[in-house]
Amino acid sequence: MSISDIASRIADAEPMRLSRDWLTEGTHVIRIEDLLTINTQAGKEIAILEATVIDSDSMTQGTPVKDMVSLSGEQAWRLDANMRYLKSMIGAALPEEYRSQVSADVIGRAFATDSDRSVLEGTLVKVRVISKISKNGKRYIEKNWIGLSKVEQDNYVDGGDNEEIPF
Numbered sequence: 001m002s003i004s005d006i007a008s009r010i011a012d013a014e015p016m017r018l019s020r021d022w023l024t025e026g027t028h029v030i031r032i033e034d035l036l037t038i039n040t041q042a043g044k045e046i047a048i049l050e051a052t053v054i055d056s057d058s059m060t061q062g063t064p065v066k067d068m069v070s071l072s073g074e075q076a077w078r079l080d081a082n083m084r085y086l087k088s089m090i091g092a093a094l095p096e097e098y099r100s101q102v103s104a105d106v107i108g109r110a111f112a113t114d115s116d117r118s119v120l121e122g123t124l125v126k127v128r129v130i131s132k133i134s135k136n137g138k139r140y141i142e143k144n145w146i147g148l149s150k151v152e153q154d155n156y157v158d159g160g161d162n163e164e165i166p167f
Helices: 001-013 076-093 104-110 148-157
Strands: 024-038 043-058 066-068 126-131 141-146
Touching: 076 104, 076 126, 076 141, 104 141, 126 148
Parallel strands: none
Antiparallel strands: 024 043, 024 126, 043 066, 126 141
């Protein structure tokens, strides 16, 4: 095998993704880096949000974080809950004037594709992660996605010069 064969294989390989932590209990402001879908080895499609902690009461600033949601291969009630969760997540990351207009087109543009980046890339959003107990006595984590106003977002951005999402 020649170096040019190896170089071609390396160039064609999918790069490894950065290892990321799960959001811990607490309140966090995160900068979204990507929202994408992948198919797992088990044949499920999942949505993956990748972000960085900008401010937090329980995590270190700059920590790379992730969140994942199944889009297929689950019971119907779980998929319905996941769709509501994703709509809340995407809606909270949109500029204030678009939060009530979360259409299929907007959601489609929120996910990165082979040819387009996510329109949410670079946006800031607040996430409250709360530990709760179900009616069956089982512990679970609830995440509340909270949209920030333009003024709140500007407080986290040097010089208050962040770009608007193009809609």
